[in-house]
Amino acid sequence: xxxxxxxxxxxxxxxxxxxxxxxxxxxxxxxxxxxxxxxxxxxxxxxxxxxxxxxxxxxxxxxxxxxxxxxxxxxxxxxxxxxxxxxxxxxxxxxxxxxxxxxxxxxxxxxxxxxxxxxxxxxxxxxxxxxx
Amino acid sequence: xxxxxxxxxxxxxxxxxxxxxxxxxxxxxxxxxxxxxxxxxxxxxxxxxxxxxxxxxxxxxxxxxxxxxxxxxxxxxxxxxxxxxxxxxxxxxxxxxxxxxxxxxxxxxxxxxxxxxxxxxxxxxxxxxxxxxxxxxxxxxxxxxxxxxxxxxxxxxxxxxxxxxxxxxxxxxxxxxxxxxxxxxxxxxxxxxxxxxxxxxxxxxxxxxxxxxxxxxxxxxx
Numbered sequence: 001x002x003x004x005x006x007x008x009x010x011x012x013x014x015x016x017x018x019x020x021x022x023x024x025x026x027x028x029x030x031x032x033x034x035x036x037x038x039x040x041x042x043x044x045x046x047x048x049x050x051x052x053x054x055x056x057x058x059x060x061x062x063x064x065x066x067x068x069x070x071x072x073x074x075x076x077x078x079x080x081x082x083x084x085x086x087x088x089x090x091x092x093x094x095x096x097x098x099x100x101x102x103x104x105x106x107x108x109x110x111x112x113x114x115x116x117x118x119x120x121x122x123x124x125x126x127x128x129x130x131x132x
Numbered sequence: 133x134x135x136x137x138x139x140x141x142x143x144x145x146x147x148x149x150x151x152x153x154x155x156x157x158x159x160x161x162x163x164x165x166x167x168x169x170x171x172x173x174x175x176x177x178x179x180x181x182x183x184x185x186x187x188x189x190x191x192x193x194x195x196x197x198x199x200x201x202x203x204x205x206x207x208x209x210x211x212x213x214x215x216x217x218x219x220x221x222x223x224x225x226x227x228x229x230x231x232x233x234x235x236x237x238x239x240x241x242x243x244x245x246x247x248x249x250x251x252x253x254x255x256x257x258x259x260x261x262x263x264x265x266x267x268x269x270x271x272x273x274x275x276x277x278x279x280x281x282x283x284x285x286x287x288x289x290x291x292x293x294x295x296x297x298x299x300x301x302x303x304x305x306x307x308x309x310x311x312x313x314x315x316x317x318x319x320x321x322x323x324x325x326x327x328x329x330x331x332x333x334x335x336x337x338x339x340x341x342x343x344x345x346x347x348x349x350x351x352x353x354x
Contacts, residue, residue, distance in 0.1 A: 081209030103187035
């Protein structure tokens with residue numbers, strides 16, 4: 001499956017590695033060259049220095065051929081924006097969006113996006129580790 | 133009316149001033165601490181510091197009782213999300229957004245932002261009007277309809293010059309709304325009024341009527 005991943009931060013880089021190992025055709029885009037360096041050149045993922053909020057950059061990253069798009073960048077608003085653009089404009093069937101703010105999660109679930117919010121999960125892991 | 137402005141750069145700052153002067157209750161939300169401090173120093177406590185696309189910040193701003201939210205940051209993603217949060221979480225009746233990238237306009241509209249403003253498109257419309265050979269210029273869309281206002285410049289040798297307005301056969305769903313003559317005087321169109329050369333005819337019409345309208349008003353007299 002052709003997958004475009006926006007965001008090559010710590011989370012994005014792990015997702016990319018995992019997807020490539022599962023045999024998917026992965027393109028990862030990020031506006032920072034530094035972030036893209038997290039992707040090893042020998043991994044076999046394509047990297048693209050570009051902005052997932054811009055239509056032209058999404059096209060260049062191959063969004064029109066993609067079956068899935070993962071918006072896992074640092075900023076909630078950018079993730080939500082890019083995810084909606086890809087879902088409703090490019091009609092990519094599978095779109096997952098990362099939102100750190102759990103308050104906005106429900107709203108976007110209602111709109112029909114798949115939203116993952118790590119904040120709650122991580123905070124409960126921390127509390128559990130503390131033994132609370 | 134209670135109005136929240138998200139983004140207090142140039143556009144937001146002047147909106148804040150203008151709307152406050154118009155006796156509205158207005159609050160601006162600005163993320164940049166320096167900009168926020170400047171606004172507060174100059175205009176008093178009319179600005180809140182924070183990210184106006186966040187639920188918690190909008191809650192603090194009292195978005196649940198806001199009548200209008202205007203998002204005018206330099207980032208389309210923040211403008212869109214601020215409007216969506218306002219609409220879906222706080223039931224704000226009217227959301228207005230600036231799009232910095234004109235190609236984002238259809239997306240904003242399809243996602244339920246009530247009014248979408250693109251300065252690029254606004255300036256383009258003026259450039260079209262000033263520079264192009266085209267005599268029909270798109271002025272603005274009419275909200276919640278498929279109609280828009282167009283302006284047509286009547287050339288001196290047009291067939292319609294000297295004809296009364298009521299004799300014109302207009303395309304369906306089209307209304308002549310205003311006639312501005314070459315001396316800059318505006319008239320509400322009256323049936324017997326004669327079309328003069330260099331008139332600017334302002335018409336509410338659907339996009340598909342453009343070609344017919346342009347031909348009607350600019351066809352040269354044989």
